Amino acid sequence: MSLDPSYLDYPKRGRGMDHGYYPYSSLFDRKPVQWPGDKKLMIWPVISLEYFPMVPNDDPFRAPGHMQTAYPDYRHYTAREYGTRIGIYRLLSAFEKVGAKVSVATNSVIAKRYPQLIEDIISGGHEIIAHSTDMNGTIASGLAEADEKALIEGSLTALEKVIGTRPRGWLSIARSQSFNTAKLLAEAGVDYMCDWANDELPYGFQTDTGAITNIPLNHELSDRQIINVQQQSVDSYAQQMTDAADWLLAEAGQYGGRMLPMHLTPYIMGLPYRISSFEKLIAGFAERNDIGFARGDAILDSWKAQR
């Protein structure tokens, strides 16, 4: 099949990006960031708290980790529920032990279904950020704008009702957005989103309805990517996070504060045979004076105050 002559037209070929969301910027040309407490490296733990309905939805796509067998898929339904019953408490305890406050990206139906869990997260000093409604609440082009707006609003409102304040952050399922998502999030008053993985510090993102900040939640450094997708061991995961921290600390000496996102999934990292290695990892980080832990909103406020 031959190609249409327009295939060699490049209407956006010119200085800068091929879209208007953010200008080009090199991490190494920016004003150095200083974190509170003179920390050189801020670790940002984000735990995804997910509810998978046993009847999956493929429109616009089926979420990673969703049901796989013919109905009823008890094995995946319950294995995911293990995360919200057991795994999450192992992770919360691990972070409590080192005094770290974390962000919990929460499907809003969790607030209604498991209010005690939400209470434990809040009373532990952690931040709830919005993570759609449930794991059927995926977003991609093809989802009608009105439906996407309702999904975002529904998630934020349901969470606000239970936690008393409106979540300031948003994580899309699989970090998947449509061309409308950032605009709808800005319009809904969300301060930051975590979906774009192109940087290692927060940066400003422009939309038709105003600005929002993107705090990059590195998908390559997630337990899902390293352990589930790439099939590596938890010890290898811990080694990789340690190597990353060492590298970023060295860089921070020259270029200013660095951030290390740590994206966790309770049904992956919260298993009995993995959690000890994880506890050792964060205990090691906590012992170092130049490393801190922070919630997304604290990173956002600190970064914004220095702009």
Place this chain on the structure above:
Amino acid sequence: MSDVQKSDPGLYDYAAYRGRPKIEWPDGKTCAVWVAPNLEFYELDPAVNPHRKSWPKPHPDVVGYSHRDHANRVSHWRMAEMMTKHGFPGSVSLSVALCDHIPEVVEDAKQRGWEFFSHGIYNTRYSYGMDEAQERAIIEDSIATVERATGQRIRGWLAPALTHTSRTLDLLAEYGMDYTCDLYHDDQPTDVKVKSGQLTAIPYSLEVNDHYGFFIYNMSPREYADTLIRQYDRLAEEGAQSGTVMCIPLHSYLIGQPHRIGPFEAVLEHIAADGRAWITKAGDIVDAFRKQTGGAS
């Protein structure tokens, strides 16, 4: 003509590894090592090629796009600095539109003394289905764009996203290019049969490409570093019989991630300290090869 599909593309004659004439690299080195950083630009919402999807997800594929954009904002700078620190120049596989979008990155590579060859206009525009005029247009665009941005006349080609037509290699030779990085049949350079001129296939590599290492073989960063060291040690040893070539093909958005760049440093240290490596650029390897084999260039 070019629509005829051949079961043997007739690219070269068979040549057994045993009993080849000895290739000698300068100063008695046994393995020519070149590093090929892919400096790319991917489009968020590219035109559709009916033969291949640009992104696995509907546009915008936020993870796919932003992962690759990490290269230009963050990881290029990390990778490039480390290469310079250990004395490794780059031979750049360049999405030439990067010269227009983010000249800072191209200028950085130029300042480091790196060599450029074309990797198409964007890595989201594929050659499949192009007619001859279209293919000539992207070659001419590549030559002109890189010359304008860097002053260099490109000498080589790695097809955009490895998409070819059966006339591509003939056209490259016709335009005076010296090397192609698209053929993976050998650990030494080979002249390719082309209609006119001369074109040398220089060993690039998919097997030790960081993309394969991390996403096909699912290696950890340290396993990948170990793989490169083993690859080098073996080729340096065999190169005593007849000089070999090792390419380290990189994508900064992969190798320049914070958990990978530290372990990767051990590879450059190892090769730089070994003493058997001719650490150089693609064009130099092709020139040295042709000088010995009596190439027609």
